[in-house]
Amino acid sequence: MSLQIWQRRFAAQLDAAEPPQDPGMHVYHHNLRAQFRKALAVSFPMVAERLGPVIFDTLAERFRQRNPSRSGDLHLSGSAFPEFLFADAHTTARAIGESPRTALGIDLAELARLEWAWQSALIAADQPAIGATSLARFPEEHWPSLALRLQPSFAVLRSRTAVISYWEARRERTTSVMPAATRSGPEQAWLVGTPRGPTLQRCNAATAEWLELLSAGASLATALDGSTGVAELDMTTTLQGLFSHGAVVSLDLRADEQA
Amino acid sequence: MSLRAWHAGSAPRRAGIGLRAAHHSEWIAQRPDVGWFEIHAENYFAEGGLLPDILDTLRRDLPLSIHGVGLGLASTDPFDARHLQRLARLNDRYEPAVVSEHLCWGSAHGIHYNDLLPFPFTRDMLKHVVARVQLVQERLRRPILLEHLSSYVTFEESHLSETEFLIALIRRTGCGLLLDLNNLVVNAENHGIDPEAYIASLPVDAIGEIHLAGHGHYRYGDRTLCIDTHDRPVPDRVWSLYRYTLRQFGAKPTLIEWDAQLPTLSALAAEAHKADACIAELV
Numbered sequence: 092m093s094l095q096i097w098q099r100r101f102a103a104q105l106d107a108a109e110p111p112q113d114p115g116m117h118v119y120h121h122n123l124r125a126q127f128r129k130a131l132a133v134s135f136p137m138v139a140e141r142l143g144p145v146i147f148d149t150l151a152e153r154f155r156q157r158n159p160s161r162s163g164d165l166h167l168s169g170s171a172f173p174e175f176l177f178a179d180a181h182t183t184a185r186a187i188g189e190s191p192r193t194a195l196g197i198d199l200a201e202l203a204r205l206e207w208a209w210q211s212a213l214i215a216a217d218q219p220a221i222g223a224t225s226l227a228r229f230p231e232e233h234w235p236s237l238a239l240r241l242q243p244s245f246a247v248l249r250s251r252t253a254v255i256s257y258w259e260a261r262r263e264r265t266t267s268v269m270p271a272a273t274r275s276g277p278e279q280a281w282l283v284g285t286p287r288g289p290t291l292q293r294c295n296a297a298t299a300e301w302l303e304l305l306s307a308g309a310s311l312a313t314a315l316d317g318s319t320g321v322a323e324l325d326m327t328t329t330l331q332g333l334f335s336h337g338a339v340v341s342l343d344l345r346a347d348e349q350a
Numbered sequence: 351m352s353l354r355a356w357h358a359g360s361a362p363r364r365a366g367i368g369l370r371a372a373h374h375s376e377w378i379a380q381r382p383d384v385g386w387f388e389i390h391a392e393n394y395f396a397e398g399g400l401l402p403d404i405l406d407t408l409r410r411d412l413p414l415s416i417h418g419v420g421l422g423l424a425s426t427d428p429f430d431a432r433h434l435q436r437l438a439r440l441n442d443r444y445e446p447a448v449v450s451e452h453l454c455w456g457s458a459h460g461i462h463y464n465d466l467l468p469f470p471f472t473r474d475m476l477k478h479v480v481a482r483v484q485l486v487q488e489r490l491r492r493p494i495l496l497e498h499l500s501s502y503v504t505f506e507e508s509h510l511s512e513t514e515f516l517i518a519l520i521r522r523t524g525c526g527l528l529l530d531l532n533n534l535v536v537n538a539e540n541h542g543i544d545p546e547a548y549i550a551s552l553p554v555d556a557i558g559e560i561h562l563a564g565h566g567h568y569r570y571g572d573r574t575l576c577i578d579t580h581d582r583p584v585p586d587r588v589w590s591l592y593r594y595t596l597r598q599f600g601a602k603p604t605l606i607e608w609d610a611q612l613p614t615l616s617a618l619a620a621e622a623h624k625a626d627a628c629i630a631e632l633v
Contacts, residue, residue, distance in 0.1 A: 094469075094478055095426040095458075097507070101467065102458035114570035115502035115540070118577065121570075122465050130464075160462040163420025163433045164392045168464075217398030244398075288400050 126165060127155045134169035135206045137261050138176075138199050153179070166210075173207055176200035197257050201250040205258050205282075208246040209291070212284030215244035220285075220337035223330070233344055235312035239305055239333065240341040244284035247302045248291075252276040255293065283338040290336050297323040310345045360558055361386045361413050361447040361603035365625035368417075368607060373615045374404055382619040385626070386413040386447065388605050392420050395436045405444060415448040415559065415605070416440055422456035423482050423496070424469050430457075434489055441490050448559055448603070450495035450528045451486070453479070453516075466499050470507035471515040476522075483523045495558045497528035500536035500565075500578035512543075513551045526558035531591045532578060532607070536565050539576035545591055554599045562588055562625060563607035581610035583621060593628055601633040 092100075110117045128151040132139040139147045154175050160168045177200040220242070229237060248255065255278040279299035282291045294302070297320035304314035311326075318324060333339050364385035369377060371393070387408060394401055394416075405414075418437060421429070441449055454466040469475055487493055498516060510518075516527060529552070534545040564582035567574050584592075584606065592604070606621045 093426075094474055097470070098426050098455055098458045102461070102463065105463055106461075110571075112571065113503065114573040114575055115504075117570040118502040118575060119463075119465060119467065123463050126464050160464050161460060163422055163430055163456060163462055163464070164395060164436075165420070165462075165464040166392065166395075213399045214396035214401065215398050284399050286398065286400070286403065 124152060124155065127151065127160065127168060130165040131169050131172060134166065134210050135172060135203050137206060137258065138203050140261075141197075141199060141202070150176075169207060169210070173200055173203035176203050197254050198250065198252045201252060201254045202258065205248055205250070205254055208248060208282050209289055212244040212246070212282055212289035215242070215284040217244075217284060217286050217337075218242060218340045221334070221339055221341060223334040225339075225342055229342065229344060235315075236310050236345045238308055238310045238343045238345055239339050240343060241306050241333070241338050242283050242285075242340060244282075244289070245306055245338055246282045247299050247306060248280045248282060249296070249299050250276055250278050253278055255280050255291075259291075281338075283336055285337045292332055292336065294329065295323050295325075296320060298325060298329050301326070302329070313345075361415055363601035363603055364629060365604045365606060365622035366412075366415065367618045367622050368605065368609065369408065370609070370612055372612050373618075376615045378404070378407060380615060381411065382615055384412070384619055384622045386415060386603065388415040388417050391416050391418040391437055391440055394440060402443075409444050413447040414444055415450065415603070416444070416446045417497075418449070418451040419466070420456060420462075420464065421451050421486065422462075423451055423453060423486070424455035424475065424479050425457045426455070426478070427457045427460060429482070429485070434486070438489055441492070448495060449490060449492060450497055450559065453496045453498055453519075468499050468501040468503060468505075470505035471510040471512055472507060473510070476510070476515055476518055479519060480522045483519065483525050487523065487525065493524050493526060495526040495528040497530055497561070498533060500530070500533035500540075502540055502575055502577075504541050513548055517551075517553065517556075520553065520556045527552065527556045528559045528561060529557050529595065529602075530561040530563070530607075531595060532561065532563040532565055532580075532584070532588050535585075535587050535591060536576045536578045546594055549591075549595055549598060557599055557602055560592070560595060560602045560604045561607050562592055562604060564588075579610065580607050582608075584624075589624075589628070592625065593632055596628060596632040601629045604629070 104111045104116050105120055105123050110120045128148050131151045132147065142150065154172055158171045158175065226234065253276050277296065279296055280291050280293045281302050282289060297318055301314050301318045301324055304317045309317065315321065362385040366386035366388055367382070367384050368388045394405060396402060421433060421437065452466045455469055456463055456465060456467055483494070483496070496519065498512060519525065520527060534543065534548055537543045538545050562584045563578070563580045564584055566577055566579045566582065568577050604625045606618060606625065608618055
């Protein structure tokens with residue numbers, strides 16, 4: 092038997108739904124699931140806490156079966172978990188007897204998306220940031236044609252429910268009492284990793300939409316044109332925030348957009 | 351690649367402890383009196399953020415050992431190029447005294463099981479692992495240490511003993527051995543191996559590091575197995591095997607492995623000081 096076939100046969104015993112009869116193989120069968128659940132709970136501590144260990148473990152195992160680890164680094168295994176929660180909400184609700192999307196008035200899939208963005212920003216590469224003074228390199232009439240290249244970890248978060256309020260309250264907690272969501276959604280924020288750790292800044296819906304266009308490569312003017320609710324957009328304050336938090340890596344003049 | 355090259359990069363011959371995230375602040379504030387420190391490679395693959403700064407800070411004061419858990423040296427799947435690249439980047443940035451990995455496999459048909467999976471000791475597997483170890487050493491431009499496993503199964507297919515396999519691997523690749531005494535005690539309970547005979551059969555020059563850890567007993571089906579848990583103090587049987595090893599081989603860099611149910615940093619350092627006391631007494 093080739094080494095490859097031997098390993099695949101061993102692996103098939105780990106993949107089987109029921110533990111193998113052999114006590115030793117049972118250990119490996121158990122470890123696979125336990126390690127996966129543990130890693131997922133480290134990446135999504137608030138989702139895990141909100142669901143409690145029994146429900147979270149059930150969900151984690153369902154997720155593992157559909158999204159087995161593809162890396163020797165188990166930390167990466169949670170990347171698809173938020174989308175799994177979105178896509179699997181109804182099936183999961185039946186399985187666990189509760190809707191994970193409505194627990195405590197917050198959407199757990201949205202909370203998972205925020206937790207993953209934070210985890211990713213914790214370890215993402217930090218490119219050298221530029222300050223607002225870099226704008227002076229360009230004539231003021233060219234500013235609308237500038238595109239901002241943002242840090243790889245930059246993310247815009249939009250939630251229908253008060254997930255950001257919930258997340259902020261849980262991070263600042265000093266007791267084990269779980270706060271109720273104090274506000275209703277929708278909520279928006281942007282997040283970026285820095286050498287001092289990630290930062291999360293709240294913003295309004297119009298700003299979130301504008302930032303999404305900017306982070307996709309649009310120039311300041313094109314992003315403005317594409318935004319709805321321009322009246323609510325506070326571009327100056329947002330740009331100051333982006334520069335002061337080290338979110339901007341470079342300014343690129345879109346020659347094709349110059350007047 | 352010669353063993354001499356490997357010796358040039360060995361850690362101090364005293365005890366070190368693992369750096370775990372729960373201890374980061376405590377460690378920076380207290381700077382525990384230990385000979386060196388170890389990280390699990392995969393926990394520090396971060397490309398930015400706070401972790402690289404923490405490692406830079408601690409690395410300035412203490413020699414570092416990088417211990418990988420996810421490379422899958424014995425897997426028949428191709429190496430994960432990204433994983434290997436990240437390991438090489440850690441090695442280049444922090445210039446550790448030691449780099450080690452487990453002698454195990456971890457993936458099949460692209461799916462990773464993220465565990466230290468055992469395999470039969472055969473000549474085919476030896477040839478396979480030799481090629482993979484050589485590839486990793488060439489990529490890292492240094493010899494590595496290999497840790498033998500604790501295990502819960504044995505295989506009829508094995509026609510070499512574990513020590514025969516290890517000695518052949520060391521001779522063919524120039525790698526060193528990370529001798530985990532807790533693994534030997536676990537395997538003694540589960541499979542009836544003789545730890546002292548195992549140790550006595552190893553080449554002294556190849557042993558670059560020793561691990562000490564705790565274990566527990568758990569029921570699986572109709573059998574109680576000894577499980578390598580790393581969640582409690584080093585038990586007496588492991589300490590006694592450590593003293594035997596020191597008498598056989600002299601002082602070696604020694605790590606207190608404690609990965610779950612973490613104690614305070616000072617309690618962890620105290621466990622390392624016990625190992626230092628053994629070295630002072632016996633060597």
